Amino acid sequence: MKLTRKQFLLTAAATLAGVTGTKLVTSVQAAPDVSAKPDSPRWAMAIDFQKCRWDEGCNQCVHACKQAHNIPDVPEKAHEVKWIWKQPYQDVFPQQSQWVDPALTSHPLMLLCNHCSNPPCTKVCPTGATWKRADGIVMMDWHRCIGCRYCMAACPYDSRSFDFADPRPDIANINPEFPTRTKGVVEKCNFCEERLARGLCPACVEGCREHAMIFGDLNDPASEIRSALHTRYAMQRSPELGTGPSVFYLL
């Protein structure tokens, strides 16, 4: 049988369309149920910025995180990779900085992924490389991410970094327990899900000597974080956006 070029191209196009169509239909049917199960925890963090001693040169939490997660020290500031970092108070709560006690506003705040209950980043991801788990942790699959950076545009908290180059040469001590990333993918704080799975608290919480970070389950009425949120005034970043951040700042 002789196949003309036109026939070949048409057959190829029809096959591709058929495979794609089938794949689409099956994947829509198999969409996972991401609604939280009643018995699952919702992990959250409260940062007491009166206790935080960054201004005295303490950077234990950042150091612990960098070591645990192979975060590179990128020399170029524009291409920085940050999972947890400090930011001046005025940048974080710009509308709530006037007339506030300067003792508070002069403190930088520790910022990290908010692990939103309604994350704008997971919604926009075209490949499902970032998604929310039932326990509220917003995860990243660095092997599926195509590096389109749509999630970075969608995140209202600047929580996501992109590997503009191969990060491995910039990692001081590689931790063999945790994967390093490749160039061209997005990364961010994972709430230490690898440590939670082993029953440990996040590395930054463990690293904080002042016990300024409280980590726990919001669904557990007896948890430390619940009582902290009950007794202290807590702020969330841009709550009006409806994202439902899981990171709180205790006044």
Added chain:
Amino acid sequence: MIEKALTGNKQYWLWISLLLAFIGTGAAMYLRQLIDGLGVTGMSREVSWGLYIGQFTFFVGVAASAVMVVIPYYLHDTKQFAKVALLGELLAVASIAMCMLFIMVDLGQPQRVLNVLLYPAPHSVMFWDMVSLSGYLLLNAIVAYNTLSAEQRGLPAPHWLKPVIYLSIPWAVSIHTVTAFLYSGLAARPLWLSAVMAPRFLASAFAAGPALLILLIVVLQKTTGYDPGEAAVSKLATIVTYAASISTFLVLVEIFTGVYSGLPHDRETLAYQYSTLHGLWGMTAWMWISSLLMIGALTVFYVPRLRKCRVALLAACVAVFASLWMEKGLALIVGGFEPSPMGTLTAYRPTCTEWAIAAGIWAIGALMLTVFYKITVGIRSAAQ
């Protein structure tokens, strides 16, 4: 069919060689980007999209603007567009190809692009953008190819083509609407978070696309003698006039809302576009040049004496195209990231590598268009 593009005079081959030189340079620079990562561009953690995504957005508009000749010709039987409709559809095909390439070069891991098909995510606007763009490419390719091959055999276009053409009309609107939704659905970016984004995109597209088509017609007249007629040009000019006016109106509406409402982030992001923010002249130069070009072009289009002058009309078309190219192809996308949600500013300037890669993609688009138009002119002049 392709054989028509394989013969040409010296000028034709010189032009093709020039385009190939740009494509070669772009490919070499892209290889560098592929090896070293996107750090070779001017993009940063805070301005995470730049020239590539801007150009993608702009050319989706150029592609969608084919309906501005398809609707009059196929729905209203506007005879003036008999020799223009196909040119518009072919422009759409070349533009969509450019859009897809601009997305590809923007990806950090382009070899994984098929993940979009392997793990389809209907909750992502980007997924729908892929569906609408590839659908539109397919529709226009089918229409253009079948129209041409029927003409080559001296037959009328097949009957089944009519519904395909009709389908391409709402589809064209959808590609640019979905592209606008990529941005207007993001609560984090006040410059983009606007219901007017989609209509504004359509209006600016329907101005820039037909303006380009007028220029292309003039080039065809000069180089090949193919003449769609003066009536087609003046009808296209009318379309540009209305679309550019609506587009300008929508920009002014956006500025009013942002400034008068007094919302801090909205005001700051507009300040970065049109004046200074924290002493930095962000996109100001681009935006003012763009605005002045648009004012100049609209003056020509509004004053009958001016727009009847050939040189002034062509200059106005160049101005409309350049103005919207700056506004939508760069400033609007970069501006969305400035200031960042935390009020910080990071300057963005495309690097030489980035410009070279972009120029390579424009050259690919131009090469496709050259070949398409060469075939069209070849077939149509043989039929006469």
